[in-house]
Amino acid sequence: IDFGFQHVPREEKQTLVGQVFASVAPSYDIMNDLMSGGMHRLWKDRLVEKLRPRPGQCHLDVAGGTGDVAFRVLDAMRTGQYGAPAGGLGSTVGGGSFASSSSTGSSSTAAAAAGAAAGAGAPASAQLPPVTVCDINAAMLAEGRKKAEARGAGPESMQWVEGNAEALPFEAGTFDSYTIAFGIRNVTDRAAALREAHRALRPGGRFLCLEFSKVVVPGMQQLYDLYSFNVIPQIGRVVANDAASYQYLVESIRMFPDQESWSRMIEEAGFRGVDYENLTFGVVAIHSGFKL
Ligand code: SAM
Numbered sequence: 611i612d613f614g615f616q617h618v619p620r621e622e623k624q625t626l627v628g629q630v631f632a633s634v635a636p637s638y639d640i641m642n643d644l645m646s647g648g649m650h651r652l653w654k655d656r657l658v659e660k661l662r663p664r665p666g667q668c669h670l671d672v673a674g675g676t677g678d679v680a681f682r683v684l685d686a687m688r689t690g691q692y693g694a695p696a697g698g699l700g701s702t703v704g705g706g707s708f709a710s711s712s713s714t715g716s717s718s719t720a721a722a723a724a725g726a727a728a729g730a731g732a733p734a735s736a737q738l739p740p741v742t743v744c745d746i747n748a749a750m751l752a753e754g755r756k757k758a759e760a761r762g763a764g765p766e767s768m769q770w771v772e773g774n775a776e777a778l779p780f781e782a783g784t785f786d787s788y789t790i791a792f793g794i795r796n797v798t799d800r801a802a803a804l805r806e807a808h809r810a811l812r813p814g815g816r817f818l819c820l821e822f823s824k825v826v827v828p829g830m831q832q833l834y835d836l837y838s839f840n841v842i843p844q845i846g847r848v849v850a851n852d853a854a855s856y857q858y859l860v861e862s863i864r865m866f867p868d869q870e871s872w873s874r875m876i877e878e879a880g881f882r883g884v885d886y887e888n889l890t891f892g893v894v895a896i897h898s899g900f901k902l
Contacts, residue, residue, distance in 0.1 A: 627796050628747055630855045631675070635749035637850040638676055644845050645856075650678075653894050654791060657820045658682040660887070660896060661787060666695035667740065670785040670810060672775045672803075673793020674743035677754035677768075679820075683789070684741045684767055738784070739766055744773045745793075775803040783812045791820040795866040804879030811901040817881055819897045821872070822863040826892035834893065838863065869895050 634641065642650045657679060663669060663686045671680045686692055745751050751770045758768055773779040775790065775797050788807045797803045807817050825831045838860045846856025867875065869886050872895075876884045881899030888895050 624746075624798055626858075627798075630858050631747040631796075632749040633852055633855050634850060635676070635747070635753050637852075638750065638753065639678070641846065641850055641856070642678075644849060645842050649890060649893075650792075653820060653889055653896075654679050654682055656887075656889060657789060657791060657818060657896055658686055660898065661686075661789065661816065661818055662692035663687045663787070664692050664695055665690055665740075667786045668738050668742075668784070669740060669787045669789070670742045670744060670778075670780070672744050672778070672788065672790045672807070673796065674745050674791075675747070675750040675754065675793070677743055677757055677770075679789055679791045680741050680743045680754070680768060681757070681761065681763070684763060687740050739769050741768045742771060742780075742785070743768060744771045744775070744778065744780075746772065746774050748772055776806060777802070778806045778810050780810050782809045785810050785815060786812060787816045787818070789818045789820070792822070794819055794821055795862050801875060801879065804876060804881075808880045808901055813901055815901045817876070817897075817899045817901070819872075819876070820894060821897070822866060823872075823888065823892050823895035824868040826869075826888055830891050869897075872897055 631638075646653075661669075661683065663683045665687050667687060669680075669683050669687075671677075671683065674680050743751070743754060745754075751772060755770050758764075758770070771779060775793065776799050788811055790803075790807070794800055794803060811817065825834050842860050843853040843857045847853035850856070866872070869888065869892065873884050873886055876897055876899050880901065882902045884897065884899040886895045886897040
């Protein structure tokens with residue numbers, strides 16, 4: 611079986627990836643902790659630290675899954691830990707399209723809502739909630755919504771939109787910032803996803819991507835391979851009764867471009883000031899860029 615899904619037709623890869631995430635959704639959070647020894651929390655904290663979300667900012671988290679990054683962004687905005695509202699970052703951005711406050715529907719529902727709002731000449735004051743989570747998988751979003759309810763984060767603070775990173779159901783220039791964490795490697799057409807990120811951002815907007823990358827310390831790679839190819843699928847088998855999905859996750863990490871190649875792709879999509887930071891010896895990297 612080609613767990614990297616690189617040699618299967620495009621639609622089929624998307625379906626297979628969909629099946630993987632539908633299957634792992636209920637155990638996703640606990641598996642993240644087990645597989646990374648809790649490190650994913652620190653990596654996500656660092657992502658949000660780099661983003662420095664401020665009240666009034668309008669943020670999009672793509673492939674947001676169960677909302678791990680989105681909740682951090684919202685908390686940082688609420689506590690104002692990175693400062694007061696930014697001058698350039700208004701709460702009403704680019705005539706933004708608030709697709710649906712409780713969007714439970716499909717990507718086409720969200721797109722239709724956005725289109726209808728635009729077509730009806732939505733008032734310039736039409737407001738988006740501070741954080742929008744977009745993911746292709748309804749099961750992951752459902753887990754996220756449950757968490758949001760438990761935290762009292764209603765539609766005035768967050769919206770959950772089913773949609774594809776390759777064809778985002780939002781108007782151009784809607785968001786001040788965009789994050790994608792451990793999501794881009796699952797996307798079939800990454801160049802299209804980058805172009806969409808660029809389109810959805812307003813000029814001056816920030817793009818940040820947290821993703822597994824290439825270990826940069828000699829000797830570490832073998833250790834890391836040993837761990838990921840042997841231990842992770844076993845944890846998947848024992849805890850989630852699903853070794854195959856976790857085997858896929860490991861394979862997809864290996865297939866992903868290295869830090870420099872990924873930087874070039876981000877630049878090719880039109881982003882400027884592109885750089886990256888390695889975390890944990892390059893096990894993951896955060897890439898950053900701006901839409902000018
Ligand atoms: N960002 C979350 C986190 O860090 O916990 C979730 C990451 S999870 C490993 C990957 C997510 O990417 C899944 O929720 C999956 O449904 C989503 N995904 C895969 N392909 C996608 C696509 N083309 N568009 C949007 N989301 C996608």
